Amino acid sequence: MGVVVIIVTVLLSLASAGTIYRIAKGPSLLDRVIAADVLLAIFGAALATEMAMNRHIDNLALLVVLTVIGFIGSVTVARFVAHRKEDV
Numbered sequence: 001m002g003v004v005v006i007i008v009t010v011l012l013s014l015a016s017a018g019t020i021y022r023i024a025k026g027p028s029l030l031d032r033v034i035a036a037d038v039l040l041a042i043f044g045a046a047l048a049t050e051m052a053m054n055r056h057i058d059n060l061a062l063l064v065v066l067t068v069i070g071f072i073g074s075v076t077v078a079r080f081v082a083h084r085k086e087d088v
Contacts, residue, residue, distance in 0.1 A: 005053055012046050033077045040070040 019042060022035035044066045047059055 001053075005049070008049050012042055012049070015042050030077070030081060033073075037070055037074050037077075040066060040073075044070070 016039065019035050019039045023032050023039065026032055044063055047063050047066070051057060051059055051063075
């Protein structure tokens with residue numbers, strides 16, 4: 001179990017570093033928003049991994065709230081971008 005936790009931690013850390021780079025570098029606002037959504041998903045995966053590792057569900061409500069916020073944010077951005085394209 002310890003080796004799996006180390007592998008998951010390394011993979012999530014690398015994914016977070018790449019996502020933070022994309023948020024900082026850009027090139028467009030849409031790329032930054034999508035990267036922020038991916039970072040929220042990575043945080044949710046880390047939270048789920050911690051709950052599985054310690055065999056508890058104390059943070060389940062937080063995980064559900066993060067998932068809902070990520071979904072609503074993605075839908076909002078998609079509608080905004082679609083609405084902008086109709087104006088052009």
